[in-house]
Amino acid sequence: MREKMKAWQLAEWGKENLQVAERDVPRPGPNDVLVHVRAVSLNYRDKPALEGSVLLNETPLPYTPCSDMAGEVVEVGSDVQRWTTGDRVSANFYTRWVDGSATADLFGLSLDLPGTLAEYVLVPETAIVRAPDALSMEEIATLPVAAVTAWSALVTEGRLRAGQSVLLHGTGGVSLFGIQFARMFGARAIITSRSAEKLERAKLLGANDVIETSEYPNWAGRVMEITKGRGVDHIFETIGGENYKKSLDAAAIGARITTVGFLESSEFTLPIVPMIIRRIVIQGLSVGHRRSFEDMIAAIEINGLKPVIDRVYDWKDVPAAFDHLDRGAFGKIVVSVNP
Structure with missing residues (x-):
């Protein structure tokens, strides 16, 4: 397993401050899963997030944007039961909301998940879902929020x-x-x-x-x-x-x-x-719980639904992808994670 990875981040708020940085690859705790990210999609919520306007005041910098991702499990914690290496997965936006009604402690849960515009992301085993077999990584990455x-x-x-x-x-x-x-x-x-x-x-x-x-x-x-x-x-x-x-x-x-x-x-x-x-x-309404995600995936597989992607950007072209988001898109904008 590699020791270092690349991630896009903001050292200061503002889209003009986006830059690639090198970080340590995180290691799983007992109930964590390490995912090798293959694709990330952008959402309109990411635009104000780049300016720091929709984040909690205590959110530390540097900040890695985005919450949608698709990838493969590459390492699991000692107590993980639901996943094994090689599984294709995506992550739910609200990392602790598995089912049932929303409660006060759910607000801001997207901050539990490190920004996904990185080569590797560490997530709780309960926060990820099995990806549809028939979809590409780019297509899977469009699902978690939109x-x-x-x-x-x-x-x-x-x-x-x-x-x-x-x-x-x-x-x-x-x-x-x-x-x-x-x-x-x-x-x-x-x-x-x-x-x-x-x-x-x-x-x-x-x-x-x-x-x-x-x-x-x-x-x-x-x-x-x-x-x-x-x-x-x-x-x-x-x-x-x-x-x-x-x-x-x-x-x-x-x-x-x-x-x-x-x-x-x-x-x-x-x-x-x-x-x-x-x-x-x-x-x-803000996104939904994991069971909704899993029910939706089952329906997608039964009906052969294909997400609509306007354009897939290369890793080095992330600023251009956010410019596209500013202009508006027909469907989803995706970044291929291929540093």
Whole structure:
């Protein structure tokens, strides 16, 4: 086993301070697993994280970004029962959340897992899941945050069923997984975007209806036309601000609006009366527990789902990958860990 490894890190907050450093390869404790990382995917949460704005104040520097990864187990602790060397795995975002309802001690758990933009990562044996055999390392790396978020919102919490409808905003990883899961369950997928080209690609992926928001600024009205006045059952609210009011306007009676992001604004104001009369459920959601991840993997394998990757970047091009994230992507941005 090697003694040294390479990792991207920030010695000071700010994307311009990203640099490659050499570190000692960590050694497993009794219940730990050492994973040789093969691929890492980026998430929108990684953008403010680079500036230190979403991390706990006591988070020490240097800081290694990212939480999504895929790799192989190369060493296990003396008491590890679930894994052996050579297993292909990915890591759950919340390292101690195995199942059940969220509790107060779960907040900030992503910090339990060292940043994954490194050659090796040490994780608790309970925090990793078996990777789907049919997916590449790059595809597996897209799953922990975006896919589990979409699955948790629609299936674990939303109890999605055939004949329902799903509204998704934009064409990032969460939205595209949302399309794929909606189609998997026989639900109608409606997606909004400012890009006509991306909407055409979304239709090829399985979106039933697309709405170009530059053509339909009042896109909620267009949703009601498409659904013949009924509205939609599940809404992924990823934008916030004024967009949230439109999401409410597009909601069916008993609809669930799941808040998973705030690309436009972290603040919103809603009228209370329509929420009461139409019995709207508004839920905040951050990824999910390990059982959701494992259930999702089983469904992915049964249905042959393939994650959508916009581009795979080489290890040396990590800054360019984050620049791509700033511009926006169709699906996921992945880094191949090949120093």
